Amino acid sequence: MPFDIFPVYQETFFQVQPGDQPLVAYECKLQQVGCGMFVEGTTSAISAHLRGHGITGPDTASTRCTWGDCSKTLKRGCMTRHILTHLGIKVRCSVCGVVKCRHDLLRAHTKSSEQCRFAFVNIVHGPEGHLLVPEGPATAHQVQ
Structure with missing residues (x-):
């Protein structure tokens, strides 16, 4: 079975240990095209990734979602939870x-x-998730 190789954060990669549950990562689609990174489908990982895109500030501040074709306006504090819905988690x-x-x-x-x-x-897990496989360096496959 061929595996796809894709970029993940180093911290995420090192979390994957043989015998542990596999981690599932999703391709970033912020600003319609994304940044090319794959992010673990957890609230903490998504929140950190949003900060990397400059989505910061008070939780009550209004912000616009730019995931794919979405343009919904919501509070910044709700953005992580909103992104989880885009991922289908x-x-x-x-x-x-x-x-x-x-x-x-x-x-x-x-x-x-x-x-x-x-x-x-x-x-x-959402349909576009990719499993991070612990037995090889940076290998993954689509969640079935």
Whole structure:
């Protein structure tokens, strides 16, 4: 099976350890064309990447999303969560299998459901994610 090679942050690459869960990275599409980097699909990684693009300032400041063709105006503090929707990342209840688009919505579900109160979160990766494979240098393949 051929593997694609793509640029990721050094910190992300070194997080991938044999035996660990693979990391999933997504291609940046900010400013319509992106910067060529692949970013791990986590809130902390996306937030750091947004800062690298100069998207900084108070969380209450208005900013415009430039991911792909999006031009939605939102608060800067909501931008990371908004980018997760572009990536198609969702969360699933480990007990009943319900899928929500955000962690806070799944947390509300588990609090309101007696059978799901001890559930944990399963991440549902978006269709354009690439697995970071721990056995080789900078190799990856599309999430199936």
